[in-house]
Amino acid sequence: MQLPIDIDRNSSLNLQTQVFEQIRAMILAGQLRAGQRLPSSRHLCQQLQVSRITITLALARLADEGYIDTAKSVGTFVSREIPEQALHAIQGNLVHKTPPDLVAQIRSRLPEIRSHSLVNQHAPRTGIDFWVGRPDARSFPLRTWTRLTNKRLLSAGSALTEYRDPTGVPELRDAIANHLRPARGIIAEPEQIIITGGCQEALNLVSRMLLAPGTDAIVESPGYAGASYLFESYGARLHHIRVDEKGLDVAQLPDVAGAVAYVTPSHQYPMGYTLPLDRRLELLAWAVRTDSYIVEDDYDSDFRYVGSPLAALKALDRANRVFYVGTFSKCLGAGLRLGYIVVPPELMPIARRYKALMNYGQPWLEQAVLADFMNTGGYARHLRKIRQHYRGKRDALLKALDLRFGQTVTIGAEAGMHMVWRTPNHLPPASEIVARVLNCGVGVYDLSPRSAVITSGAPENDRYLIFGYSSLSEKQISMGIERLADELEKTHVLARTRVLAATASKQRVL
Ligand SMILES: Cc1ncc(COP(=O)(O)O)c(C=O)c1O
Secondary structure: OOOOOOOOOOOOOOHHHHHHHHHHHHHHOOOOOOOOEOOOHHHHHHHHOOOHHHHHHHHHHHHHOOOEEEEOOOEEEEOOOOOHHHHHHHHHHHOOOOOHHHHHHHHOOOOOOOOHHHHHHHOOOOOEEOOOOOOOHHHOOHHHHHHHHHHHHHOOOOOOOOOOOOOOOHHHHHHHHHHHHHHHOOOOOHHHEEEEOHHHHHHHHHHHHHOOOOOEEEEEEOEEHHHHHHHHHOOOEEEEEEEEOOEEOHHHOOOOOOOEEEEOOOOOOOOOOOOOHHHHHHHHHHHHHHOOEEEEEOOOOOOEOOOOOOOOHHHHOOOOOEEEEEEOOOOOOHHHOOEEEEOOHHHHHHHHHHHHHHOOOOOHHHHHHHHHHHHOOHHHHHHHHHHHHHHHHHHHHHHHHHHHHOOOEEEOOOEOOEEEEEOOOOOOOHHHHHHHHHOOOEEOEOOOHHHOEEOOOOHHHHHEEEEEOOOOOHHHHHHHHHHHHHHHHHOOOOHHHHHHHHHOOOOOOO
């Protein structure tokens, strides 16, 4: 460790005093913490190009005044004994805190600070937590991942020490292009693909390219807060377009030129609708007519349990109006922070330069390992396996709801990792249910910002509860619904439901 000490040979202070004062100031300012080891006197002599006696005297004075302790043949440490009060008293004079109005000025650039609900997503939640969009940690292919990582490390060469193409590791871009063709119907060249830090960075990249203060940005309502807050932070003018029982109501798209529309057509977030073909075509025609771009977020399209998946919107995009965004956060894990964006070819040189400005590319090792995982068939096997697991969990949730609440109305259960339950009218509002079941260790979510959702606040929204099921075991799922039902039953609100449940048909329309 090198200490940031500046020796000024023209100073009126002697060298020993300069060393003493600068180390003391670092201790008082908290740059050197109690118990932290200091570099050896030999090391300090070499670094500062001063004599041993200068350092010895400076350290001796620091020790005499109680700032450091020296343990023979162990080392020199910042003292733990500096009295807190004295430290604070002196720090008060030394440390210039950022003035509150400067902090307020910076904070005012964040869209209404509402984005805190995104930051808090990782906060520890409750025992049985139906939080949305989390893969099952037990399903991560740890053994294969470890093997592939070790193999890549052994043959890394200069890959860990050189700057590479900011758009990503070529093998991974190839693998993604090969995956997208059969899985999503998208014909994309690897040269159109940029590897990003998850979907969120892909959205940032598009925003940097397309949004200026006042640009019109269209978002779904209810919709994904991670996109809305981001667009707001770029100064975009937001248009919240209603989602009805088919998905985005494209008839409501504004007639504005040069807009950006963010959509989740495969499995609308959070409502779970799949946008039908006629609306997809209408959306694309709108983009062409208004010189706008569409950002398609296909966040959980790997999971489809009923019928065959509709091809992505991008697959229908003959006019190159769609940026397609994918993520590995759902099928592998959000901790990897890996996603990608398919960019219209003519915009790729610009996007590449923005990506270089942002962070000059994602970490090489994770990209290389993921490429190997995909290219050796491991990824396809992993998807097949977890699809089956998640289908089991989804079925367990549907069954548990049916059992306790009678014939339930669910939305979006045919795909993805979450579904929405339209609660019967005699139950309390969704926000009240959320609060009540939290007390008995069950986390369920309504359409509020705590679920990363942004809504227009329509009254019927308080009838919807979101259930993520992918990270829970089937047993936890049925226990969670049991507890939820028991809690509601406590106040007899379920009395009527139980009678209904006994007679309800188990038929379900999905
Ligand atoms: C609609 C939607 N898009 C994307 C993501 C994932 O983003 P990322 O890839 O940045 O983890 C989420 C995560 O919850 C989401 O709900």
